[in-house]
Amino acid sequence: MQSSATVLVYSDDANTREQVRLAAGRRPAADVPPVTFVECATLPAVLAALDAGGVDVCVLDGETVPAGGMGVCRQIKDEIFDCPPVLLLMGRPQDAWLATWSRAEAAVTLPVDPVEFPEALAALLRDRLSLDA
Template sequence: MQRAATVLVYSDDANTREQVRLAAGRRPAADLPPVEYLECATLPAVLKTLEEGGVDLCVLDGEAVPVGGMGVCRQIKDEIFDCPPVLLLIGRPHDAWLATWSRAEAAVAHPVDPAELAAALASLLRKRLPSLA
């Protein structure tokens, strides 16, 4: 039996977290295991969850307040051993260079396009979980 992939979703906005869950769904691609979501609304919650381990991918809201996902991404890349890949939600396509600065593996524009989000999520999960795909 395949284990579920664990995706951490960070945003101070519950609606944004819900949009991510609904857009990606329980299985973003047929060749991947089901996904379980862990929702975090604060930076301390993100750090605690990542330190506990078991997270396969992070989706971070670049527009979150008071700590934006770009800063969170850069911090966790520096502080978390074997940090999972990060998919960053950016406010404008022109902000893609900031996603690169933050060391995110992928970025999609907000509001979320379900097909684009699911494809990006699936691509990152395939790289992280090759034995499960």
């Protein structure tokens, strides 16, 4: 198992970024490595972090303005080679079709659920890290 995993968290709301960190904890599941977070509040910061490499999973807030997480997801899927899997945070369950349009691998609704979120994050980490093995 990899010694640690890096999770990029994109939201213009510091409280949402904090909810993600608290829900995931140091290790979202016993069978995945501890996580470190890279927090981004702007699209340029997301692109710079992804260009630098080393990100295992992206958590994108669909409610961020002006560049929403769904549009950012679609953009990075087109522009970033070997783009990490994306967990999209949606404002409403009815937005699930937009998550599909954006090509996100998983989606959960806001506010961040302390049970649902770490399970979804751990599943993406398992898939990503098994590909790197």
